[in-house]
Amino acid sequence: MRSTSDSKRNLIIVSNRLPLSIKRVDGTFQSSLSSGGLVTSLSGLCKSTQFQWFGWPGLEVKDSQDRADVEKSLSEHHAVPIFLDSDLAHEHYNGFSNRILWPILHYQSGVIFDDGPWQAYRRVNELFADSIADVAETGTLIWVHDYHLMLLPELLRNRLHEKDKHCAIGFSLHTPFPVGDFWRNLPVRKYLIEGLLSSDLIGFHTDEYKQNFIETCASLLGARTEIPNQIQYRNRLVCTDKFIVGIDPQKFTDTLQKPEVKARIKSLEERYTGVKVIVGVDRLDHIKGLTQKLKGFDAFLEDNPDLRNKVVLIQVAVPSREDVKEYQELETELSTIAGKINGKYATPEGTPLLYMHRSVPFTELVALYSIADVCLLASTRDGMNLVSFEYVACQAERHGVLVLSEFAGAATFMRDGSIPFHPANTTEMSESIAKALNLDPAERKRKYEYLRDFVNKNTSAKWGETFIGRLSQRGKRPDRPC
Numbered sequence: 001m002r003s004t005s006d007s008k009r010n011l012i013i014v015s016n017r018l019p020l021s022i023k024r025v026d027g028t029f030q031s032s033l034s035s036g037g038l039v040t041s042l043s044g045l046c047k048s049t050q051f052q053w054f055g056w057p058g059l060e061v062k063d064s065q066d067r068a069d070v071e072k073s074l075s076e077h078h079a080v081p082i083f084l085d086s087d088l089a090h091e092h093y094n095g096f097s098n099r100i101l102w103p104i105l106h107y108q109s110g111v112i113f114d115d116g117p118w119q120a121y122r123r124v125n126e127l128f129a130d131s132i133a134d135v136a137e138t139g140t141l142i143w144v145h146d147y148h149l150m151l152l153p154e155l156l157r158n159r160l161h162e163k164d165k166h167c168a169i170g171f172s173l174h175t176p177f178p179v180g181d182f183w184r185n186l187p188v189r190k191y192l193i194e195g196l197l198s199s200d201l202i203g204f205h206t207d208e209y210k211q212n213f214i215e216t217c218a219s220l221l222g223a224r225t226e227i228p229n230q231i232q233y234r235n236r237l238v239c240t241d242k243f244i245v246g247i248d249p250q251k252f253t254d255t256l257q258k259p260e261v262k263a264r265i266k267s268l269e270e271r272y273t274g275v276k277v278i279v280g281v282d283r284l285d286h287i288k289g290l291t292q293k294l295k296g297f298d299a300f301l302e303d304n305p306d307l308r309n310k311v312v313l314i315q316v317a318v319p320s321r322e323d324v325k326e327y328q329e330l331e332t333e334l335s336t337i338a339g340k341i342n343g344k345y346a347t348p349e350g351t352p353l354l355y356m357h358r359s360v361p362f363t364e365l366v367a368l369y370s371i372a373d374v375c376l377l378a379s380t381r382d383g384m385n386l387v388s389f390e391y392v393a394c395q396a397e398r399h400g401v402l403v404l405s406e407f408a409g410a411a412t413f414m415r416d417g418s419i420p421f422h423p424a425n426t427t428e429m430s431e432s433i434a435k436a437l438n439l440d441p442a443e444r445k446r447k448y449e450y451l452r453d454f455v456n457k458n459t460s461a462k463w464g465e466t467f468i469g470r471l472s473q474r475g476k477r478p479d480r481p482c
């Protein structure tokens, strides 16, 4: 969150969690950068733009001296904590955001609405609005991120209005936005949409998500939407658009040049001599289609007996939302399936599946991407999926093949450079893996170059700068057509 240029711009980024993990070590608080899609996408922006990042620090801090210490530690990273007590944070984050809203945004059925978590969601959004309205000044650009804070634009706009402050508010959704009929499953959907419609600019990963949102605004609220990308509601004009989020590819190519990473790559290549490596890196989440992926890999081994012992799937399943029962159940299910696959196909020569239920250091991640002949991603729904970008950034030499679920937002842009498949179609997944492993070098090169150009063109820095540029324009001329 440090600046190199454009330090005059007054920008506030808001997300539920700060991108830093705070720990108390020997009586003092220390902060370190955490990982995840949002952190990855915004870290590229730090190179060019200064901003303050507001969010929950991830732990309860009651004592006022401790709060001051946390504030001081975070201020070194230009981060500002919004303190919440544990129960409220839990109900907001796990209770409503992750157990109710997240599944609906990703087309998962069977979600049971509960008023308690919804009230916590509202309360947390109010607390965020209070904190930010206090510090924002007229002219500040406020960029709110993700589904945990969908009420914030409206709450913030009201508070700013009371204080006679004028700020442009932008919102970026990192998940899909479902079609209106599915969105109806959420009884409080109207409040969330109205919350968002106090933004000046709303960004989505793909045109499909944007269009679903616009159509919901028209059908649910009677908003006027005849002009493309514009929503007229309650005498306000809201602009929407697709903004392609990306990564910082140079961070990956630089890391590949580090001597310790080169050494690690060499040792992994030796370890897997004569074996094709398939890599998967996913948060342990239902939307990442890990169950489907393991079943597809099982089918591939069944269908291709001659390739057993010649192919290994290295699957990193990063622990996620471990307080939520459904995620604990998913972990148990995955461990069971992984055990069965190895039980069925392992020989004294090796096991076909390396299932790692933990996070790995960044340098190890880069080494794994680099040695893999194939990257297999089976999301059942996924806003974008940045792992697909990262794999491409590490494949300049090998020209590995991306086998990508058609339900990842990234597939919208990467179709021609990847092998797309339907994650529920086990046969198709098995055939896609085989096709990827057998693709001739010329076709691999063509696909790789297509993806490389896309990843290099659509960096996270470009994403952030484009969004902020548009938001800044909206701030100057809020009534002007988009």
Ligand code: GDG
Binding pocket: 035, 036, 037, 038, 040, 041, 174, 175, 245, 281, 282, 283, 316, 318, 358, 359, 360, 361, 362, 365, 382, 383, 384, 385, 386, 387, 388, 390
């Ligand atoms: C959300 C949306 C959207 C993963 N394991 C390790 C690790 N990671 C890093 C990856 C990547 C990031 O986490 C995951 O990003 P994704 O985009 O794949 O997925 P989500 O976390 O679900 O992100 C998603 C994104 O927001 C941005 O808008 O694309 O659709 O769901 O950067 O590298 N990093 C390290 N060790 C790991 O073990 N160091």
